[in-house]
Amino acid sequence: MKKISVLGSTGSIGTQTLDVVAKHAEHFQIEGLAAGNNAGLLLEQVRKFNPRKVSVATREQAERIQTEVPAGTKVYYGDQGLIEIAAGTDADLVVTAVMGSVGLPSTLAAIEAGKTIGLANKETLITAGHIVTALARKKGVSVLPIDSEHSAIFQCLNGERRQDLASITLTASGGSFRDRTREELKDVTVEDALKHPNWSMGAKITIDSATMVNKGLEVIEAHWLFDLPYEKINVLMHPESIIHSFVEFKDTSIIAQLGNPDMRVPIQYALTYPERWESPSKRLSLAEVGKLHFREMDFGRFPCLRAAYDCGKMGGTATTAFNAANEVAVARFLRKEISFLQIEDIIERVLDQHSNIPEPELAEIEACDKLTREIAAKL
Numbered sequence: 001m002k003k004i005s006v007l008g009s010t011g012s013i014g015t016q017t018l019d020v021v022a023k024h025a026e027h028f029q030i031e032g033l034a035a036g037n038n039a040g041l042l043l044e045q046v047r048k049f050n051p052r053k054v055s056v057a058t059r060e061q062a063e064r065i066q067t068e069v070p071a072g073t074k075v076y077y078g079d080q081g082l083i084e085i086a087a088g089t090d091a092d093l094v095v096t097a098v099m100g101s102v103g104l105p106s107t108l109a110a111i112e113a114g115k116t117i118g119l120a121n122k123e124t125l126i127t128a129g130h131i132v133t134a135l136a137r138k139k140g141v142s143v144l145p146i147d148s149e150h151s152a153i154f155q156c157l158n159g160e161r162r163q164d165l166a167s168i169t170l171t172a173s174g175g176s177f178r179d180r181t182r183e184e185l186k187d188v189t190v191e192d193a194l195k196h197p198n199w200s201m202g203a204k205i206t207i208d209s210a211t212m213v214n215k216g217l218e219v220i221e222a223h224w225l226f227d228l229p230y231e232k233i234n235v236l237m238h239p240e241s242i243i244h245s246f247v248e249f250k251d252t253s254i255i256a257q258l259g260n261p262d263m264r265v266p267i268q269y270a271l272t273y274p275e276r277w278e279s280p281s282k283r284l285s286l287a288e289v290g291k292l293h294f295r296e297m298d299f300g301r302f303p304c305l306r307a308a309y310d311c312g313k314m315g316g317t318a319t320t321a322f323n324a325a326n327e328v329a330v331a332r333f334l335r336k337e338i339s340f341l342q343i344e345d346i347i348e349r350v351l352d353q354h355s356n357i358p359e360p361e362l363a364e365i366e367a368c369d370k371l372t373r374e375i376a377a378k379l
C-alpha cells in the first residue's frame with residue numbers, strides 16, 4: 001500500500017491524481033489533502049478518501065469544516081497547514097499540485113522529511129531550482145516529474161547513459177492563439193485565452209501556454225530536473241500534443257514518448273514508478289490521428305520564451321523575478337485589469353529593472369519574490 005498526500009487536491013492536477021488513486025484504490029492510501037478555498041470539494045474528497053489530515057486556506061474555513069469531517073481527520077489551515085500536509089503525515093510520496101511559488105516552502109518541507117516528490121508545481125523549480133535540487137540530493141529524495149513533457153523526457157532517458165545524450169526537445173502546442181499574429185493579439189479576451197486547443201487545465205497554466213511562458217518555465221524546469229545546460233534544451237511547436245517530448249542521442253537516434261493528451265498518464269507514472277499499471281486513459285491510435293505537424297519556434301512571435309532562456313542562462317534570482325512577474329501579470333489579466341499583451345510587457349519591464357543575485361539563499365529568493373510582486377502589481 002503506497003501512502004500519498006496531495007497538495008492542491010481541489011485543482012486540475014489534484015483531482016486527476018485522486019482519479020488515479022480511486023482507479024487503484026486497493027494500492028493507495030491518502031494520508032493528507034491540502035486545498036485552498038474550495039472547502040466544499042475538499043469535504044467530498046475527505047468523505048471518499050478518508051485522509052488523516054487536511055488543510056484549507058483560512059482559519060474560518062478550517063473551524064467550519066472541522067465539525068463536518070470524520071473524528072479521525074484533523075483540519076489545518078494556511079501556509080503552516082500546507083506544510084503539515086507536506087511533511088507531517090506518514091505519506092511516502094507527496095504530489096505537489098498547488099499553483100505558483102506559494103508551493104515552495106511545502107515542497108522543501110516534504111523533501112526535508114524524506115518524502116518522494118511527484119512534482120507538478122513547476123513554479124517552485126523556477127523560483128528556487130538550485131535550492132530544491134540540492135536539498136533533494138542531500139536527503140536522497142527522488143523528484144519525479146508530473147509535467148507531461150518532463151515525464152516524457154524522464155521515460156525516454158530510462159536506462160540510457162547520460163554521456164550518450166545529445167539534446168532534449170520539449171514540444172509546445174502553441175496555446176490558444178498559436179495561429180494569430182501579434183497584431184491580432186491586441187484585443188483578445190480572457191475567455192478566448194482560456195480555450196486551450198488540447199488540454200483541460202487550471203486557468204493560470206492555460207494563460208501561460210498562450211503566452212509561451214509555460215514553455216519557458218518548462219525549459220528552466222528541465223534544466224533543474226535533468227541537470228542539462230540550456231544549449232541542450234530545445235523547443236518545437238507540435239500543435240497536436242501527441243508527442244509529449246523527445247530526446248536525441250549522439251548516434252542521431254531519437255526516442256519520443258507519445259500518447260493522447262491526458263494528464264492521468266504522467267500522474268500515474270509518478271505514483272507507480274518504476275512500474276506501469278492499467279490506465280483509465282484512451283489508447284492512442286496513430287492510424288486515427290493520421291498526421292502530426294511540427295513548426296520551428298518563432299522567438300519574435302513568442303518573446304517570453306526568449307526571456308525565459310535568457311533568465312535561465314543568467315541564473316540566480318533572474319528566474320525568481322521572471323516567475324513572480326508572470327504570476328502577478330496573469331492574475332491581473334484574469335481579473336481583466338490588463339490586456340493579454342501587457343503580460344509580456346510587465347515581465348519585460350520587471351526584468352529590465354531586476355538586479356540579479358547569483359547563487360541566492362532562500363531568504364534572498366523570498367525577498368526577490370515579494371519585491372517583484374509589489375513592482376509587478378503597480379506596472
Ligand SMILES: NC(=O)C1=CN([C@@H]2O[C@H](COP(=O)(O)OP(=O)(O)OC[C@H]3O[C@@H](n4cnc5c(N)ncnc54)[C@H](OP(=O)(O)O)[C@@H]3O)[C@@H](O)[C@H]2O)C=CC1
Binds near residue numbers: 013034201
Ligand atoms: N493542469 C495541468 O494539466 C498541469 C498543471 N501543471 C502544474 O501543476 C500546478 C497546478 O496546476 P493546476 O492543477 O492546473 O492548477 P489549479 O488552479 O487547477 O489548482 C491549483 C490548486 O492549488 C490550490 N491552491 C492555490 N493556492 C493555494 C494556497 N495558497 N494554499 C493551498 N492551496 C492552494 C487550489 O486550491 P482551491 O482551488 O481549493 O482554492 C487548487 O487545489 C501548477 O504549477 C501547474 O503549472 C503542470 C502540468 C500540467
Ligand SMILES: CC(=O)[C@@H](O)[C@H](O)COP(=O)(O)O
Binds near residue numbers: 149172174199205215
Ligand atoms: C499538460 C501539460 O504538461 C502542460 O504544461 C502542457 O504542456 C501545456 O501545453 P503547451 O504549453 O504545450 O500549450
Ligand SMILES: [Mn+2]
Binds near residue numbers: 147149
Ligand atoms: Mn507541460
